[in-house]
Amino acid sequence: MVGTIPSQAGRTRPNAAQKRIIDRWLQLDKNCSESNLEAHFVVPMFESLGIRHPQLSTQGNIALDGQSKLIPDALVYQDRSQPPVLIIENKKRCSNLANTSDGEFLTACK
Numbered sequence: 001m002v003g004t005i006p007s008q009a010g011r012t013r014p015n016a017a018q019k020r021i022i023d024r025w026l027q028l029d030k031n032c033s034e035s036n037l038e039a040h041f042v043v044p045m046f047e048s049l050g051i052r053h054p055q056l057s058t059q060g061n062i063a064l065d066g067q068s069k070l071i072p073d074a075l076v077y078q079d080r081s082q083p084p085v086l087i088i089e090n091k092k093r094c095s096n097l098a099n100t101s102d103g104e105f106l107t108a109c110k
Contacts, residue, residue, distance in 0.1 A: 017048045030098060034090045038073060051076055087095055 014022060024041050032040070055071070055077050076086035100108040 021045050021048055025076045030093055030095070032092060034073075034092050037092060042074070042088065046076070 019073040021041075021044070028037065030043055070087065072087045073090045075084035076088065078085050081098055097105070097108055
């Protein structure tokens with residue numbers, strides 16, 4: 001787990017690893033493709049969090065309801081003999097969500 005440094009106002013400030021993730025996000029082109037998003041943000045983010053091969057896999061599919069198959073962009077495992085703990089599907093930015101304020105983000109998603 002990535003820790004944060006408490007600030008004086010009771011809020012937390014990002015630590016160095018989190019700051020690097022935030023900086024990478026801010027540097028992404030607003031029209032970044034899904035493959036560039038994965039290469040320049042998602043993979044470095046997981047590496048910053050200490051998630052590496054063999055925990056992270058870009059191979060395989062998973063049955064969600066016993067029949068249909070999902071082919072995700074990545075799977076994160078805690079134990080390879082168990083189902084993944086996180087399924088990742090990269091999506092490029094949706095302009096109406098990318099330009100939404102934090103306060104209105106949840107409403108815009110609905």
